[in-house]
Amino acid sequence: MQGTVDGFSYGAVTPVVAYLMACLGGALGLRCTSRSLLVPRSRRPAWLALGAAAIGSGIWTMHFVAMMGFTIEEASVHYDKPITYASLALAIVMVGVGIFIVGYRGASGTALFTGGTITGLGVASMHYLGMAGVRFDGHFTYNTLTVAASVVIGVVAATAALWAAGHVRGALWSVGASLVMGLAVSGMHYMGMAALGVQLHGTHHAAAGGGPEASVLVPMLIGPLAFLILAGVVVVYDPLTVMGRPTRTTDEDKPGVPAAAVAPRPDRRTALHQGRRPVRRPEYHGSRTPQNR
Secondary structure (H helix, E strand, C coil), rough: EEECCCCCCCCCCCHHHHHHHHHHHHHHHHHHHHHCCCCCCHHHHHHHHHHHHHHHHHHHHHHHHHHCCCEEEEEEEEEEEHHHHHHHHHHHHHHHHHHHHHHCCCHHHHHHHHHHHHHHHHHHHHHHHHHEEEEECCCEEHHHHHHHHHHHHHHHHHHHHHHHHHCCHHHHHHHHHHHHHHHHHHHHHHHHHHEEEEEEECCCCCCCCCCCCCCHHHHHHHHHHHHHHHHHHHHHHHHHHHHHHCCCCCCHHHCCCCCHCCCCCHHHHHHHCCCCCCCCCCCCCCCCCCCCC
């Protein structure tokens, strides 16, 4: 039996909040990725990992906030928690692979195409794995062409976001890029939901049909939301992340310069403070003709 699906049971509330969550995760992830390109290579992995976790958490939170408005009139909806959390891990890992490729290879050419494709496939995989965790008395069917269109939207959105992370500087430009990214991610989600069909196993209408209660999804959203807040604090209190200004790189952190080749410099002020006169190297003034007496 065909089920009746409503993806907007709370009106515009869930789409708007979901869009804001996608924008928040995208903005934090883009700023962290941009920051990673301005620091020494030894500190780059930490910023890239933080950016991947922020984007993955934002996309995952967006998906399940939107799913609060998803209802099946003839059946009750529940979630398989292991599969649901596995979709979060999948999103972070695949987004991380794409971000690390761009972070170390640059946001252009083959690296950008490869990183954007992997990240976009990660976004799409998270969506459909999350939908696989939905439990009700029936099963989903999908329109192949619409699913393919949703995957293409995810790949294009991810590629554009990674390009922006590598080229955009300044807080306002990053906010603009995150707004576009949030729109693309939300579009990918609702395009995937448009491909959805519901086949019910029962032949009668269930009396307790509808969507998941807020008490089911809210506990699962607490962790990712708390992480996004923490990542926001890190970004806000790092002025270089906001302003987009490069840091001064020491000789030890420059690529291609061995640590042993960097000679320590004598500290003149320390020697004077300790009561010692700084040692001056003998200077060569050339040969002198001795005077005859």
